[in-house]
Amino acid sequence: MPTRARTTFRHGDLRRALLEAGVRLAREGGPSAVVLREATRQAGVVPNAAYRHFADRDALLLAVCAAAQAELAIAIEQEWNACKPRRNKAAVARDHLRAVGTGYLRFARREPGLFRTAFSVHQDLERAGIPEMAGNSGRTPFQLLGQALDEMLAAGVLAPERRMAAEFLAWSSVHGLAMLLIDGPLRAMDDTHAEIVGQRLIDMVERGL
Structure with a gap:
């Protein structure tokens, strides 16, 4: 029986x-599908050769988790970069906060496997x-959220006494909706309604902050 051909890699290329x-x-x-033997x-x-780079499945999953977070960051950056130029710093800060939430929710629905893995x-x-x-x-999803909140603080939209731990409040709200949309009772919601609900949630988060 013929054997499967193996590819020759340099050290970094193999990883x-x-x-x-x-x-x-x-x-x-999703994460359960990340198996070292199958990746090999x-x-x-x-x-x-694979075990020289990833000692076990957990090591590979940790690396894939980071890569999924990077893809999430790129999705957020796309929304961020699409914001219209404005002279008003408060409006810019609000747009950037909305971009973070919008990119987060859209990525979850577009790439549920990677989102779960992240x-x-x-x-x-x-x-x-x-x-x-x-x-x-060069920023992670968490850092992009922090940057948007810092912009809101600098623009006078977010009171200094409310800046501490604001990331966790915004993050938990948007992440909760994302999970309801991909794994919970809202998973049957169509894209149009999911978008409307997502934007209203971001409105609520902004007002709550």
């Missing part, structure tokens, strides 16, 4: 190939700013 295979698996099936098969490398590894916030989770701006 990248395995990570890309892991991201594809996550995109298709898809990348076309021998299993022993938050599947239970680690504290010490990893929320690592470069592997950053988008093209």
